[in-house]
Amino acid sequence: MTWPFENDTSAIVKKLADRSMKADKRRNAFIIITIAFAVSLMMVLALYNLGTDRENRLYLQGRYQSSFINSTSTVFEKLEHNNQIESVGKEAAMGTSRINDYTLDVYYRDQNALELKGVTDLLGKMPEAENEIIVEQSYLEHLGLPVQLDQTVTLDMPFGENQTYHVCGIIQSRNASRIYQVIVSNGLYSRYGKANCYDLLVRLKNTENMDSETLKLLINEIAEQSGVPEQYVMYSSTYFGLAEEKSTQELLVIIGASSLIVLACSLVIYSLFYISVIGKTHEYGRLRVLGATSVQIKRIVRKENFLLSCAAIPIGVVLGSVLGYCFVPDGWHWMTTLECAVVIALVTEIALKIAVHTPVKKASMVSPIEALRINTTDTPATEKTRIEHRKITPSSLARMSFARNKKKAILTVLSLGFAGVLLMCAATYLNSTDVESMAKQQFANGDIVLSLDPANTNAEDRPAGINALQTKNPLDEVLEETISDMNGVKNIEFIQGCVSNMEFPTPFKDGNSHFFTQIGIPENQYEAFSQGLIEGTADRQKLINGKGVIVDNSAKLLSDYYNYTPQIGDIVKVETADGQWEEFTVMGIGKAPNLGGDSASFYFPQELLPMMKENVSNFNITCIVDVERDQLTEVENKIFQLAENRGGIEVFSISDIITYLQEEMNNIKMPLYGLVFFIAVFGLISLINTLMTNIISRQQEFGILQSVGLSSKQFSKMLQTECFYYVSGTAILTLTIGTLTGFVLCKVFNQVGTFGTLTYHFPVLEISIYFVALFFILAAYSVFSVRYSKRHPVIERIKTME
Template structure:
């Protein structure tokens, strides 16, 4: 009975105490609300994204086996590891003026894998019936009505008259339009009859597999069906929804960010309770005098913390749930939300317990005698803070002395502020150091604003592909002069290559490209050498070859090009030539985006094999920035006169790439700003609590002659001590963090991160950190005026 009454007394005291310090409680609750909502959003986000993707992929294939024969299809059908299969054909792609048409066949009647979303009409059944989008009808200037006859162009130069049987859903922001044919056309139509089927399949129990298990199943099935690994195309979106294994990089990243948020929350909550305990030293001493034990004092402080946590958690969880749903409605799950909410509750309660552990212990150690003698200016433990007999007394020196007396409180506040400041300066350093122009120009656009290459239409219609087009010399000297003479063109960068077929391992006459290098490029290539050796003359004399991107070869084929192995290349320059080379070495990261294919040979060797052929693959045209638009118009006119060539402009890539960069930077800044918010809450609470605990001392100073202006200087000075300390920590370590991140990106081969000190953002941050103490001081001093000097002196 006695113990029960004691519990009730502690509960009442805790609730009564919380009512008496609403301002401090508000900051604590805001901190807990933000921490809970952030943790819930972060905890739900990966699962929400994956669940959303899984729901979207419910009727999509897990894997596609491309271009398989009828015998291979039969072998796959016998494999009981597949739960469902359907088929399609991918035919000709044809480049029009500013769009591409694509002849395809999909089994629109497929149920578990939906390949056709019919919005109007019916599926094509007759050989001349097609499905198109209304966007395509608009593009060709036809009315979007079922039964409309359209002329569909073919790569051969002919056209076919087709009847629109229905319409498929329009795809936003695309210039590729599918012409979907019937099964009858897929078997006998001119553009599809000679094309092998693709098998779209679902794997039984795939959702319960890891990524490696899934890949092993689909690749083993291909092996047993005699399908080359290069024809296995897993659905990467589906694979992304499967766990990566024991250590999921995405989960590790989220865990690290979560730990940072928790650390910031702990610092703020600890600081608030620490300041609260030091401000109530006399009160705890009085409770000890009345008979409360140290254990009960600790219990009282802990109870206050848990009451605040329990009041804040529902608000934080509700906000987190709302944000999660709003961010990804398609992936929202009530069950997952409830489970994660319970985890967040446990984490927050443990966080609060850890945060108040030290303040609770400190409160329990206060004796009645210490409490009676306590003064806010006395400092920690009443120890002497200096041996100086004389000191200069000004409002600002008093502010510095007060901060120095309670070093622990000052240190905790500075550390909390510093964490936010360091992360903020580091994040904005990342933002300003990202050269968006370089980010956009990754790949061939690094050298210029326009890429001119052989048209896909031309190479697909030619029996021997691009080499047949190159014999016609589309990159002629005359065209070079025409492009070079356009006002505003600075330089034309030319990149050669030879389209070949090769034999190696299970690849027989597989299409690929040989890139060329000169004797002058050897030193740069040697820097990228992974294995083997590079000697230009030895390669010419002993028929040796270099391999690019061996890791990608292993990913696609399941094997690597090994040093000393032989590779047979089939050239064509009007007639076929065959030559076998020995692998001399492997390279990586050499001119990525500019070179094509697995193979790299000396230019003299390739020119020896295909003499007289202009091997130019690509021109990259660089221009004066102010002339780019005019140059594009002139190049468009030249491309119209050269149907074997096609041009791509940098501006078509810029919007997408810049949007991607901005999203990444925004995500980082939003997360960091939440951490800074924690820090600001702590700063504001510290300043207000300091002021409230020093009211009687300030009244005493005012009674002996200190003016209101000097009181203001004193209060502002204490805030500026914290602000200046925070600024020094933030700028020093934040700059080091930002510089380190930029160096790390550089080490990884990323060249668009160029370190820039974020001067403008740093000045804004300094301004905010310095302005907050001044505003709080002005606010509290105005409140201070409402109480007379006599009333404040009575509290001494």
């Protein structure tokens, strides 16, 4: 018979839930800690990603968005009076000086240009007198000089060697590239040959919420109004690279990682409540005897879950907010934090409701009669055995206890195994990333690159500067022989080429020609060029006979910046050393192989290079040196000194790239290991909870065993063996699925190629630490269990569960 109404028993349910929680303080502590860990980790993850994005956006608020190159003071004045311009600054490159193992880039910049370049930590003042300069802190440290103002330095600047300058300002940012900036005064720049030629750095007003395409259209419109040709408008790659819409990608990262966290947390919560429900079966049965319905039992368990989540979620939110602020203080925002807290609290509450659904259902299905005789096994044993007598040992008792409730054991092992697998994935990736391999993407055929460097020349003068160097080429046989004699040098390769102005079938918008590098194809590389062809030919003899050129437009550089899309049969013109124009035919289009030097767009047979520069006999433009890794520093120092003595040579080393990439990898490691640490904690909490629940719920069983002669030593061994089964199951999952997953992860990243070649390394240290923690818990558990059991007499423990 169904009654049309039901008495309001919510107050009784609440009281029973409160009393149940008070009686189960240890379980509650584990659940609160687990939920708080999960919430805090999700908060940190969300605040870190969103805070980094906000930090970037705040950083970009003061950055320039575009530069109008080769402009004059007249254009500068127009931009200053334009109401749409927030700030405009002057910049001019005055040349480069190579000194031993470092490079100085000399610039003139006014105050606005310095700020638009992101220099906000200037110590001192802007240079005013001709002998005043601004230098980088890293430059002074590289020279072993004190980082302080009002000192003098001797520099090889564009206006003469060994000039003395007064340091009036210091840029306090770090720089590991060994390419340092020197900022000179307007007084010194006024003596420069092209003193009225500037690159104008521009930032527009009210563009914080403007999309990239709209902003570019507005920049072009302002440039046209100011009389700046379209080809002289350059967009800031830093600004537009960071300002690109990444909200969807960031959201997916947060959702994906949060899903793993919620899954790990839910698995632990499920395990905790499931084990708790089994342990409280007698209690629920007694409530049923007293008249409690299955619906009321469900409400009691759900009420417990709700009260625990109400206690844990705020703790996790506060902890996560504090950590999120500590990680990205400049990107922290209270409204973002509040929104994250609300969303994460709702997600966590929903996940917890799902996690306790099965335990709640199991608790509600307990009948009064079953409750009076139920044990903690999954199902009563129905299978008969012929063995009437068994040898009882601590090991066999542990085995029976472990197998008694298979579901509980599986849940605990899965929780620990899940953490172990994630640890294996993260640790394998971090151990397998090879910054040297990543750096090799830029130094494909060697470790040190020497290139011709016409010092103190502008870009427009580069073809003449390179040509002048090649007439007395410092990259000659003497240099080759000198480097070959150095200990540790394995191989030397030269790339031949030249730099010339070129014209295409479609004229440039400014009506002028622009210079490009023409690379000679080595005789042993024609097959590699053939493999990368999209159309045309890479046959050496055909290219020589037809005055052919292979064009690489795979990066769309020619299409995007020079309005030229190459076609087979196109005629391109190259300016020769005497100012004439030599015609060549496009006979191949495709992606060129990496020869080891700077990438180029035009590749010619080496036999055709003299047609461009008749006054050159040595077309070496780049020298690539392959070095034994353990002797790289020694060879590097010798080559820097050699380049300094010969002049006209710029040196780049793979060690500079490795240093930079190592810093980037260190920035990735900490958040990733932090994520794994939290997930590992979930697994350890699950193990500790299972073991602690065993101690509390099995006091009657332990009392009976001790009453029939089980010694403390045997009791400890039984518990240790039982715990060992959990650790062994975790080890099997971690070392099989975790190892396989980590290996597959390396293969996938190798296919992507972004992180270079990942060489699989088993993460011995990380996994050892994880298992040491597990075995420490195993040892501590047995000691604690014996001491806990001794707190009450055997008779009292036997009666406790009756």
